[in-house]
Amino acid sequence: MSYGRFAYYYDALMEEAPYSSWVEFALSAWRLYGLKDDKSLLDLGSGTGQLSIRFASEGFSVTGVDLSSEMLSVARSKAEEAGMNIPFYEQNMAELELPGQYGMCGIFCDSLNYLCSENEVTETFERVANHLVPGGLLVFDVHSVHKVAEGFINHSFSLNGDEVAYIWDSFEGEHPNSVEHEISFFILDEQSGKYDRFDEIHYQRTFPVEAYTAWLQNAGFEVLQIGADFDLAAPSADSERIFFIARKPLNKSSHSL
Template identity: 30%
Template structure:
């Protein structure tokens, strides 16, 4: 969770990414009832959908991210309940017509057991014929097979000059990519502060995903390589699934 320890900076980095909102809004319009945003973070998608008049529950396991979301919606009339829960053990005491999970959050579930627990939890909270939408990165083996090391110098959203070194290592037996980032803050007087974080991401192959969803009570309605509904292909970088509760 170290990458999510600074919710304000997370917002600076990602708040303007809204490519997925029209796609999700189109599905929300087709359905009626409650919507649940799993791994909602600071409300990047939750808030725009609520501004369109939908009733939502935003769920996240990170207390700091939820606190930021609450701060952003304080003193508004938006119909959002922010709930601190583990997505593999949801206990919302309600059903939703639409549940979604964006920003490749599916990759945080690193084991077969945790993936099954997540999907069973979603299935339990969907109303009859309810829809689950999520995305995950496409496993391009030619890229994952190599240990990647890169260094770049850039100015971040807080106008700090940073030298960042990234090391990525993929383990084929677990299908998990381990990524470590070390950032040196340059042009700081008397010292060079260093920030470090790491993240682990599970990759799932398309046929594996089909089996996983089917065995957990879902039928795949649509699958795409982008929120613009481009078809899945071998060169794509992500997979988007629209699934119906069976």
């Protein structure tokens, strides 16, 4: 599921998102386990480029990939304004096909949860393994099963801003541990003084930690660490966001691209 018109208001609504925490978690993983002579980074689910630009500022050579052309349009404009040469590609991460390999791949902001089938997740892990150099890292976060069940399903959220407002209702999805987000946006038209409404539906699905672990191992990764809520400490029953650090073994020959 890709973002549509919402892409152009995404940054305004996500001003308080903990982007610096995502960056610091990834940098911590890189310092602990990464290839110090390879600072190439693949940002899957790059969205409007918020993290891509931050990683580039940290000295990484960044490539961004997202399914939404609208999100990528915003990302390209922001990178250009920042004077950064960041290539962005419009692709489904489960069908990833790029010409090079990278020292690290990040899938942040629960982007992996937009894949609604086991096959899509496992194919993504396989594709990422193909696009990492031996010793390269995969770092990603997903919603916990607890977060989907207790934090989203049958909950409503709202924002009553002067220029942007929304009503956001979440319902149980078709598959286990899935959620359907129905969001109505109200955007102020400055010329007429009236609010323009548009609606979007977003689907997310997560899986147990044990499933992600097994799929990573099946794709050839070493699972180095599993943390929660931007911490390297092991997840608890009420953790909301699960973090994985995995590595393509140094002695594993890469698949052909």
